[in-house]
Amino acid sequence: MLSSADPVKLFQDFSTLDLVSSGRAEIMVGRGAFTESFSLFGVEMADYDDLFDEKLALLLKIRAAERVTWSGRFRAPLRNQPVYPRPVQDPLPVWVGGTPRSAARAGAAGLPLAIGIIAGDVRRFAPLIDLYRQSWDRAGHVTTDRHIGINSHGFVADSAENAVEATYPAFVAALRSLMRLPASQVPTKHQYALELEPSGAFVAGSPEQVAEKILFQQQLFGNDRFLMQMSVDTMPHAEVLRSIELFGTKVAPLVRARARAEAS
Numbered sequence: 601m602l603s604s605a606d607p608v609k610l611f612q613d614f615s616t617l618d619l620v621s622s623g624r625a626e627i628m629v630g631r632g633a634f635t636e637s638f639s640l641f642g643v644e645m646a647d648y649d650d651l652f653d654e655k656l657a658l659l660l661k662i663r664a665a666e667r668v669t670w671s672g673r674f675r676a677p678l679r680n681q682p683v684y685p686r687p688v689q690d691p692l693p694v695w696v697g698g699t700p701r702s703a704a705r706a707g708a709a710g711l712p713l714a715i716g717i718i719a720g721d722v723r724r725f726a727p728l729i730d731l732y733r734q735s736w737d738r739a740g741h742v743t744t745d746r747h748i749g750i751n752s753h754g755f756v757a758d759s760a761e762n763a764v765e766a767t768y769p770a771f772v773a774a775l776r777s778l779m780r781l782p783a784s785q786v787p788t789k790h791q792y793a794l795e796l797e798p799s800g801a802f803v804a805g806s807p808e809q810v811a812e813k814i815l816f817q818q819q820l821f822g823n824d825r826f827l828m829q830m831s832v833d834t835m836p837h838a839e840v841l842r843s844i845e846l847f848g849t850k851v852a853p854l855v856r857a858r859a860r861a862e863a864s
Contacts, residue, residue, distance in 0.1 A: 606675065607659035608683060615687040623688035628714050629656060630698040647674070649701065656696070660709070663691050695749060703728045707735025712747035715821075717801045722817060729821050749825035750817055753832060754803030756810050756846040763804040764793045770835045803828060807850030814855050 610627065618625035631652055638645055654672045662668055662683050671677035696706035697714035706713045713732045715725055729748060736746055757763040768789050775781045795802035796809070803813045814826050828847065831840045 605655070607655045607662060608678075611659060611662045611683060611692070612685065614692060615685045618687035618689055618692060619685060625687065625689070626693040626695060627659075628695040628697060629659070630696065630702060630714075630716070643674075650674075652702075653705070656705070656709070659694065663694065695747075697749075697751070700728055700731055703732040704735040707732040707737075707741075708739045710736065710739060710741040710745065712749065714749040714751055714827075715823075716751045718753065719795065719801045721799045722801055723799055723820065726820060729823075747825065748821060748823040749827060750821060750823045751827045751829070752801060752803045752817075753830075754810065754828040755830055756804070756807055756843045756851055758806060760793070760796050760805035760809055763806075764789065764796070766839050767804065767832070767835065768792050770832050773834050774832045807846050807854065810847070810851045811854035811858070814851070815858055 614625050614627050631648065635645060637643075643651065651674055654674055658668075658670055658672065658675075661670055666684070666686060667680050667682050668678045669680050693712070695712045695714040696702055696709070697716055703713055703715075713729070715728060717725060732748070733746070736743070755763045755767050757766055771792060772786050775786050776783075792802075794800060796804055798813060798816050803810055803817075805813070817823065817826070830843045830847075
């Protein structure tokens with residue numbers, strides 16, 4: 601969460617990761633769903649938006665040059681300050697995600713947009729994509745450089761029923777530990793399974809079902825990236841590994857084949 605992080609340290613950490621991984625690191629910044637870190641780092645919630653704007657601007661300035669001269673409201677100024685290490689990638693990718701204001705911010709800055717879809721009808725996120733594209737076009741950026749990523753929870757199993765059986769206990773445990781929800785407010789297994797419908801947020805089921813859902817979202821959003829988080833809370837490691845295997849060997853080929861067919 602960029603609003604409570606130091607852009608200099610963030611850039612240094614990801615540059616190190618980029619060097620170690622031979623140019624595979626990316627930064628994804630957002631305002632964040634949890635606010636506990638504000639009090640931890642002595643940051644005022646009233647400054648939420650201003651903090652994000654200022655720190656994103658500083659992060660992009662550090663990304664653009666080895667030496668930085670900068671001043672702002674929320675940290676000490678930098679005067680011809682060298683920032684090392686430098687990453688393999690130039691520039692180091694920075695994705696922005698979150699609120700409608702963040703979508704507009706990403707479009708205006710010419711940065712790729714990452715939308716996190718956790719629950720509910722995915723179609724309600726379409727206006728964020730429209731806002732991003734409108735802001736991008738108004739800023740006059742090159743359209744071919746525009747990228748949209750969808751980030752969702754998901755799981756690949758032999759069937760939708762197996763996917764629900766495998767993930768529902770971990771989902772409930774996460775809600776109770778992270779959200780402090782009482783049992784009466786935790787969705788039932790039936791309600792949870794409804795998220796597997798085409799417009800639902802949970803991208804899970806058999807390889808064919810998962811591929812169809814990814815393609816459904818691609819038609820809806822026009823995104824060129826999809827990221828799946830497969831493990832929430834207490835998922836058994838062996839089951840997560842099996843899901844990864846099915847995603848790589850079954851889901852990805854199905855999605856790519858459909859994409860090639862539609863492009864020809």
